[in-house]
Amino acid sequence: MAPRVLVSDKLSPTAVEIFKDRGIEVDYLPELGKDKEKLLSVIDQYDGLAIRSATKVTEKLINNATNLKVVGRAGIGVDNVDIPAASRRGIIVMNTPFGNSITTAEHAVAMIFAVARQIPEANTSTHEGKWEKNRFMGVEITGKTLGVIGCGNIGSVVAMRAIGLRMHVVAFDPFLSAERAAELGVEKVELEDLFKRADFITLHTPLTDKTRGIIDKDAIAKMKKGVRIINCARGGLVNEADLVEALKSGKVAGAGIDVFETEPATENPLFNMPNVVCTPHLGASTSEAQENVAIQVAEQMSDYLTKGAVTNAINMPSISAEEAPRLKPFIKLAEVLGAFVGQVTDEAIEEVEILFDGSTTEMNRRALISAALAGLIRPQVADVNMVSAPVMAKERGIILSEVKRDKSGVFDGYIKLTVKSSKKTRTIAGTVFSDGKPRFIQIKGINLDAEVGQHMLYTTNYDVPGIIGLLGSICAKHQVNIANFQLGRNRPGGDAIALLYLDAPFPADVLKELRATDVILSAKPLSFDVAG
Structure with missing residues (x-):
């Protein structure tokens, strides 16, 4: 039976055609995402759900989605998806982080110019025939320091554009390596240093418990007088009340805000403040970006439902369409190794070590680890899969470790699983022969060769x-x-x-x-x- 996908938000017609061309049945009901009860009543009929921001994928919806395997978000933000609930049910959540990177980055750069030269206010004044040339005294951006908070897909594009405009860029991002910083031409700094040095600050980080209110009154107190703040990432990163006070005091000279704590933002204390440019979450709103993310989400979901390829998943290791055929036998191997130990272990599991030897060290080890955990837990929890297994292992307090080793025996590569319980330690190793079938090659340290x-x-x-x-x-x-x-x-x-x-x-x-x-x-x- 062909997989079936529901598109519950407005998406490009091209995406619908991609689903059909890949042999997937698709129902395009772009208004359904707004009707929670109707969506709840039909969601169990679908293998995939393609959304934008209107559809709210809540735990209640997920619990009703008994056949759902994948949720695809056309865009980068997944605030409207309960990812923990999806993970527990083994549902993959995908987004399209690259489809609107350029568009959002360009909007942030446009905001920098607009705030630096007070373009919106000057435009309104000029249209009113006032010709207030002396009122709108802007600042140059050349030679100024731009602080980029979050130097990932979008932040790195902003950084490169800013360097092209002869700005000096300092970046704070815990995941930014020294090599990547050098490649981009940015200076990697700590957050407090960024606050002290930046003339302009732009945010490009997800909204999490750690980043919520990352710019508040305490952060603003550390900044230069006259700093200008741009937020085209997520509402809630900037404490709006604190920003309003800083704008009134002159500590902050201007702000460009595309996202708000509450959206749609029909009223907000930032509205109509001098030198505050506000736009209605337009970061990804270009025709090119809308087409790109729609095409990408349709291709990603289709590849998963028809080939098992996983791309840009939030809660699952990526598996490319190219590596899927080679990886699939080893995923099965990892799963049966876990299943073996899971079936012979009756007591609580405390620690799991997975050793990758030889050629397996170059494979997608995150996917293999997820498969091993799924096999290990399945004897106790029947509906666990590669998505939910890591979550369940963490919830059970299982300590997980990974070891890589160069080829050490007669096999090109193998996987060894060591599981410590409250009573004993069990080990099993296996490999895949040229026929693509998994084999047990060692149990309890005893060598053998057994077909599964x-x-x-x-x-x-x-x-x-x-x-x-x-x-x-x-x-x-x-x-x-x-x-x-x-x-x-x-x-x-x-x-x-x-x-x-x-x-x-x-x-x-x-x-x-x-x-x-x-x-x-x-x-x-x-x-x-x-x-x-």
Whole structure:
């Protein structure tokens, strides 16, 4: 059955055509996002939901979306999506962070010019026939210092444009590397240093608990007298009441505000203040940007629903369409390694270490880690997936670590999972052969080579004669057919394991008989999703 997508906000017709061209059924209902109850009643019919800002993807909506796999936001902001709730339900949330970068950056630069030269007020005055040439004494931007808070996709474009205008750019961004700063030609500084030095300050950071009110009265007190502040990012980054007071006192000489704490902003204390330029959230409002983000979100959602490729996801590691075919067998491997340990562990899991050896170190390790966690948790939580697994692991207080190692054995690359519980530590390793199928290559430090089957039996015992005959005879007596049989031991007379690949689930009554023998220390039936 073809995937089905709902477009509940206004989106370019091109996006609808992209969905159709990719074999996806699409319902274009651009007013539905405003009707919460109607949307709530139909959302369970869809695999994907494409939105802009009008549709509110709440926890209530997510709980009703029993078939939903992906939410695509045409634009960068995902304030209208309950991401934690989506993650818990295993729903991927995508945005389009690059589609409107240029447009928003250009609007910020336009705001800098408008505030520096008081263009809107001068325009109004001139239209009124006043010719107040001496009233509008602006400032040059050449040679001035621009402070960029948030030097990501948009902030970096603003920085480059400003450098082209002969401004000196200082940037605060915890994720900005020294190499990237040098590449952009900006000076990386701490926030307080930026406040002290900047003549103009422009914000390009998401709204989070840490960034809310990043510019308030305390921050403004550290700034130069006559500073000019631009916000084309998110309302709430600037404390509007504090900015109003600073504008009245002259500490702040001007401001360009495109976003507000409450939107739509039909009234605001910043309105009609001298040298305050206000626009109605126009940062991404160009025909090019609207077309770009619509096309991007349709392509991203289509690629995920038809190929499994994940691009620009907020709550899931990206998997490109190019790497998906090569990565898919290793994702399955990571999942079955996790599933093995999850099925043999009854006590609380405390720590998980994932070792990547050889060629696996160059793969998309975040995706592999998510798959391993999904397999590990699924025996306890059936509907967990790669999106929700990291969230659940964190909620359960599981400590996660990752190790990379150069090729160390006969395999080009393998993955080893070490799981520490309240009682013991368990290890398992696996790789993918040329046939694309996952294989177990080590359990409990014991080497073996076992194909992964849907139905398996795992036993532990001391290395004594008669184990093969015992297992074989019990299985034969109860008509349990063995497709494959692998043994391993750590040393002669030491610990030994057996892994049986079966045609059907191991019967519970036979399991009791097996456990009642004197030589089998433990026996655990296993099941794996080996499809795909």
